[in-house]
Amino acid sequence: MHELYTAIFEPGFFGSSQVQVAATVGGLVAIVSAVTGVFTVMRGQSFGGHALGDVSAAGGSGALLLGLSPVAGFVGLGIIGAGVMDMIGVRRLRGRDLATGVVLGAAIGMSALFLYLTSTTSATTGAVQQILFGSIFATPAGTVPLAIILGAAALVVLVVVGRPLLLTTVSPDIAAARGVPVRLVGLAYMLALAVSVGLSSLAIGAILSTALLIGPAATALRVTRRVTTALVFACVFGVAATLIGILLAYDSYYWGTSHEGLPVSFFIVAVVFLGYLVSGLPVIRAAAGYRAGADPAQAARAAEREELAA
């Protein structure tokens, strides 16, 4: 029994302060991302969610160049990017793709410049990799309180606008007819998304930011129709994937003889991706009472009808 235990949890796993920080930050970010993600998947804004990660990474590289606080760079440029996307037409479905793409293109150009200038003016090695991939194990403990505050702020915004946001997601026309300020609610959602994504790409890197935003939420919306259940499921799956990923990455150091280990982002994404694939299996979908071809937007509509009827 003890051997099995040490085979799963390699020695020093629970004692390592690095692991503790990674698990705390990763878990928190996973929860905030999962909640934001459910709205994001339902609204069909995955591209926006991913693009804002790259936009905030551009802000991060700019902050690195100017010597500003990385949090200001990540979250600041993310919010500006979200504002511009909203302004040039993220509201209409057809313009949304384009608005996101244009802002993303400009942000990538800026990243190219900032990273180039950083690499020529200082000897910071690893900046490119750090910005692009990030590493959960490199999170300084000092960012934890700030991460909690920003994450909580994004959650509060989502809770406040949650119900009208769902209604505008399902049917903007009905929402407008009922006096919901559709435009304002959409903007509030975009800002919450920007904060959540900026925070997560700073704390855990751009890859994991998108993976934890979309993966758990999309999986949840495949197995349940009810929004509240989906929110809970997404949080649980996101946190579980993060913890399992951290454990596997820690253990991978002991695999083989080379003692190199594989990056934690690889394992977390692999768990999330597998979960998504499994949730699409016909057996699971049948158990959840789905017909083939049901999509999250339909689920959202069904949930809304139920709530209206109640």
Add this chain to the structure above:
Amino acid sequence: MFAAGFMMNAWITATIVAVVGGVVGYFVVLRGSAFPAHAIPKGAFAGAAGAALLGINTIIGLGVFALLGALGIGSLGRRGRHDVATALALVMMLALGAAFLSRTTEYEPELYSLLFGEVLGVSTSEILPTALVGLGCIAGIAVLYRPLLLASITPEVAEAKGIRGHRIEMIFLVILALATAMTVPVVGALLIFSLMIGPPAAARSVTSRPLLAMILSVVIALVTVWVAIAASYLYNWPVGFFVGVLGAASYGCGRGWAAWQRRGRARSAAVPALAAGSGRR
């Protein structure tokens, strides 16, 4: 600026890339496929990292991953929604890239150039393959032109006419994958995207006629890369920065032009109405 051999190579390859980007990009914008257009080259770059690890040609790694990405997005997105499938395929490819990169340490400079492009470092031997793949992409678009256009604008009508939407989608994603795999070493994984969005979007807001818009999109893309190379040569800043900013700026100009046109039309429509109003009084 034109004398040095490497600069000549840069001008030629950039021109090929701009023509392909302008043509393929028109359909990217028309179909709302901006996310796959971003995800395929970005994910494909992970293939280059894998190829470097195995010691094989980076182009092979790029091509394999671009194709895998395109097929993955197409088949995962078949039921349910496209954007979720794209996001997940992208992160999975990037995660593999991160795993590959963790095995090598001397990859950082190459990483930057693969992501943001190294147009000034194109060798003469790379021009011919780039041109051939580019020609293949344009030929593919030309052959598919009618059904692709119909399936992009009115999917229902296309279905009714017996055009299989999903098959068209798959073929288009493969063309997109080829176009991006060929351009990644030149303008970088991230910037081919700017080239495929800004110029076509600008062209579309100026004219709604497909062929004209496509030609205009190629012209804007050409001007964008030429100015970007010249500026990069003069100021020694990365080409990618200029491509990204000019791409967004051209879209801004296109939108401005469209708004100005609309206002002009509204005014000329308002004048007779006004005249009629005053006549009644």
